[in-house]
Amino acid sequence: MAGSRVAHATLKGPSVVKExxxxxxxxxxxxxxxxxxxxxxxxxxxxxxxxxxxxEISVIAEEE
Known part of the structure; x- marks a missing residue:
């Protein structure tokens, strides 16, 4: 019985250009x-x- 092959994801390093x-x-x-x-x-x-x-506006409050 031969070992079955499982497809593993190969991890690659970060792409410098993409980053x-x-x-x-x-x-x-x-x-x-x-x-x-x-x-x-x-x-x-x-x-x-x-x-x-x-x-049209004033910054001084009007006195009453």
């Missing part, structure tokens, strides 16, 4: 989200100062 590509993609995605957040905050600040300059 670099995944890192670049994740870095660009995170950087894009951070940049969008930064632009949104910048837009809010610019809008606030535009309204302040027009006199």
């Amino acid at each position: 670099i590509c995944i890192g670049i993609v994740l870095g660009l995605a995170a950087g894009g989200l951070w940049k969008m957040h930064h632009w949104n905050e910048q837009r809010k600040v610019r809008q606030f100062y535009d309204l302040l300059e027009k006199g």
